[in-house]
Amino acid sequence: MTAFVTSLGGKLAERWLQALLLPGMVFVGAVAVAGRLGHGRWSDVDMLAAAVDQLGESATRRGNGAVALLAVAVVTGAVAAAALAQGLGQVVTYAWTATWGPVGRPFVHRRRRRWRRVVTRYEQALIEKARVLRGVRPADPPPEVPDTAALAAARDRISMVEPRLPTWMGDRMHAVDERIRTVYDLDLASAWPRLWLTVPDEVRNALVRAQAEFAAAGRLAGWGGLYLLLGLRWWPAAVVGAGVWAVGWWRGRMSMENLAQLVEATVDLHASALAVALGHPVDGCFTPGDGEVVTRILRKGT
Template identity: 30%
Template sequence: MSAKFLDSLGGKLAEQWAATLLTPAFIFWAGGAIALFQRFGWQAPIDWFGQQPEFLQIAIVIAALCLIAASSVVVQRFDLPALRALEGYWHPWLRPLRHWCLARQAERSQRVGDRWQELAQYSPDQLPVEQREEWIFLDWQQHHMPLSNQLMPTRLGNILRAAEQKSLEKYGLDAVICWSRLWLMLPDGVKQDLQTARADLDAAARFWLWSVLFIGWVLVGAWWALPLGILAALLTYYYWAIAAAVTYSDLIEATFDLYRHLLYQSLRWRQPTDPTEERRVGQQLTEYLWRGF
């Protein structure tokens, strides 16, 4: 009985450690170990480890795995600051960089809008296949871009800012103010989909942060950590974080489209009957939720 229990316990621990080894934290510390061994030599630590008793070797391995797991938990606490950094909420001393990035985003928004207007003069059926695909892509880009006076300095920030504005533009409901109330009334299935999308976005921000931290191994002489960290951060941002932000923003917009009526019903607020009235009533409801009158 005890043998089966120990086998079961060992199997569970093995699964947990296997999951730990597949985390960005393990890659970070593995890179750090390679950097340290490369600078101070490989043979001496290996010989020292091999000379230790078996129980001490096991204790060292367990301690290393605990360090990896603990660092993973600590960095996970910085998911939100990392995501805010990717959105473009930067410290005031980065204001010159923010202004430069905002100018770049404004130029991109203007360029996309001008080209879309140029193609929109024709019916989609009249356009060649390539220009029709370009028009569709430009239309998609505009949908995930906020108003010119609400631009953020990064593409990811603009995607999420546009999602916040959609409910205000269409229904007069400020997503920042109304979201916490609406969330409490959503069906479990909708909540699960939103949580999955947000977890994917947070995971992308976390991996990006680990990539930036990986560059720090340059300080111990690992020059190769710089290009690897930069490459990982760029790939994570452009091919993971932005895609995750699009999915999350689309779900937020769809949630307001389909379930905003729950706010009116729960607050015993008169539900509007046409789009023009809804924007006005939605603004009143937002004001009530924020200020109480």
């Protein structure tokens, strides 16, 4: 047990060092560079080297105590920056999946109009494709078969279901709820806490990892926000911040897609086990009738 605890502590310390302390120290260094150079002399390497030499000589003259205090100040600043980035990351992940209240309504209406236009083109293409394949409209040369797969992909890039949230990430998880309700007549919000308790450990671990990846993407975007703020003093930091934010946003989309697929797969594979655990035997596949019974049990008549 002692060896296990020691190993676990080492792994946690290593993860903390990689995920928080090292990016924080890089940011502290960027703050120091920005404070010294500013916009006017943003690329003055000689000035920066002279400042580093002066700092090193000053700390050496004052002895080991000054060096230790400088190291403590750097580490403290790195930890503070990491905590701030983590807090910003939580705000970012919430914004990626929230409704935004009245502010979000124009975005929802715009996304909904775009989605309906693409869906209309997709449905018309399906009808046209069926006519061509059945030979209802013979022609010489034969008419080209519409690319319904490309139109379906364009629809899904906006949302897999009719948009109700201002962001793709929020609607991606909302699509899981809608699809499960449509196919199984199951209320996912009521079923998920109980389903979580019935699935095997490997399923929970996969879901936890997917959620952690999404949180890490938000934290990366939080670092991007800090560098964008630093760009007010030193403009190269804004360029770095924009790039970091874009990478965080892209990773957020990828991890949300992975998380949504895992949640839907968990329901597909383990909804029957949940029904049995609630005292409702399932004969064969989980059906909308089973989902209705499970929902009624879980919601307790409400």
